[in-house]
Amino acid sequence: MKIYRNDDFSIGKEFPFNIVSCNHKAGEVYEVHSHEFVELIYVKSGNGFHTYKGITSTLNQGDVFVIKPGETHGYQIDQDSHLSTYLLVFQPEILQRELEVLSEITAFIDFFYLQIFFQNDYEFKSKLVLTPLEQIKMNMLLKSIQEELIKRDLGYQLLIKTRLIEMFITLSRIYEKVKLKANFHPxxxxxxxxxxxxxxxxxxxxxxxxxxxxxxxxxxxxxxxxxxxxxxxxxxxxxxxxxxxxxxxxxxxxxxxxxxxxxxxxxxxxxxxxxxxxxxxxxxxxxxxxxxxx
Known part of the structure; x- marks a missing residue:
């Protein structure tokens, strides 16, 4: 089984983060593997199958997965479809200092998706499925993060960190709605x-x-x-x-x-x-x- 290292995804030491746009062809197979970094997968479009912890589920537009370091997963694209994704790959230390400061003045630690940065035993049991309107916001955030990383203008690291915090808080809010079933409107x-x-x-x-x-x-x-x-x-x-x-x-x-x-x-x-x-x-x-x- 292949284990991906930081260097395989251009994750630097000073700023341990990268975002990659992937366009997969119909029928492509990515064998089960693991990595030494956190990977957040967001499906922009297309369909496929994701195998995580030995369980296979569908991949569809608007799905969000978080894969911890050392966990195994793989995916396969439908024979009659394609798959377009954003991959956010990073080490938790990228936001740890900023979030620790913020947690002293507000309850930031209560946000579910920020547990990545506060504890080692956090658990994401299933995918998060975004609504069409939530997908619009997610796409805009990820596109802006990618543009900052490509251009690398003055202060790009700070802007990326700010938008990452916004993204993880947004995902946490969506998760809370799902958990409390508040989004199941009559x-x-x-x-x-x-x-x-x-x-x-x-x-x-x-x-x-x-x-x-x-x-x-x-x-x-x-x-x-x-x-x-x-x-x-x-x-x-x-x-x-x-x-x-x-x-x-x-x-x-x-x-x-x-x-x-x-x-x-x-x-x-x-x-x-x-x-x-x-x-x-x-x-x-x-x-x-x-x-x-x-």
């Missing part, structure tokens, strides 16, 4: 749609397609359309456009921007489409609306 789909609606309200000006927003919710387009309308009373396009119109009303009242510039700023690339939708929603044209508030 209607899980309604909770997802509610979070998607919040996302749309914050990103209304961006060109996001129905297919993209459905993938974000982890649903097919038809399923998402049906559930979104049940929850909001309207479809995705009208819901987003109504938010855009409200934003344009505010700009028409408070700014001297040209109407075409307002249309572009709120997300309408076509001025005629903006005028048509505005009149249908408000009852008058954007120009007439502006005159009323001069």
């Amino acid at each position: 209607d899980e789909d309604s909770l997802i749609i509610e979070r998607i609606a919040d996302f749309i309200e914050n990103q209304y000006a961006k060109s996001i397609s129905l297919e993209q927003i459905s993938q974000l919710a982890g649903m097919s387009k038809s399923t998402f359309t049906t559930k979104f309308k049940l929850h909001t009373g309207t479809n995705f396009i009208d819901y987003r456009n109504n938010i855009r119109i409200k934003a344009s009303e505010h700009l028409l009242k408070t700014s001297k921007m040209k109407i075409i510039d307002i249309a572009n700023q709120v997300g309408f690339a076509d001025i005629s489409n903006f005028n048509k939708y505005f009149k249908r929603a408000v009852g008058i044209s954007p120009g007439e609306f502006r005159k009323r508030y001069k």
Whole structure:
């Protein structure tokens, strides 16, 4: 059985951390192995099978595993799929000093995923499965950590440590919700749609397609359309456009921007489409609306 050393994953002595993006081909097999460092595996996309402590389970998008030094595991990618992962490999000493200082002023030691840095006998019994919205945050955090490590600009080590702490606290919060079953909403789909609606309200000006927003919710387009309308009373396009119109009303009242510039700023690339939708929603044209508030 192969044992991976720090040098195999470019884990330095001064800053014992690395993050690796891996893209695995369909059918690839990674035999059971161990390593002398902690490995956190996050599945960005794809499907496969993970063998850990002699037990094989599925690997799917949004799964998080933590493998301790000396523990054995391996994985195999589906024959009809691929697997894309982030691997965080590190020695616990990387954050030990910072967390010990923080633990003196707050209950940082209570966070489950920070046990990696405080004790040797911590135990992660199963994988953590992130929701679509939690995956978005995880992807953003991991991408920013990787960019800092690649660029190595002034203060990159401090920024990486800060974002690692944020990531482990986020995972701890998710774990607590699972443990306490607080995330088992009476209607899980309604909770997802509610979070998607919040996302749309914050990103209304961006060109996001129905297919993209459905993938974000982890649903097919038809399923998402049906559930979104049940929850909001309207479809995705009208819901987003109504938010855009409200934003344009505010700009028409408070700014001297040209109407075409307002249309572009709120997300309408076509001025005629903006005028048509505005009149249908408000009852008058954007120009007439502006005159009323001069």
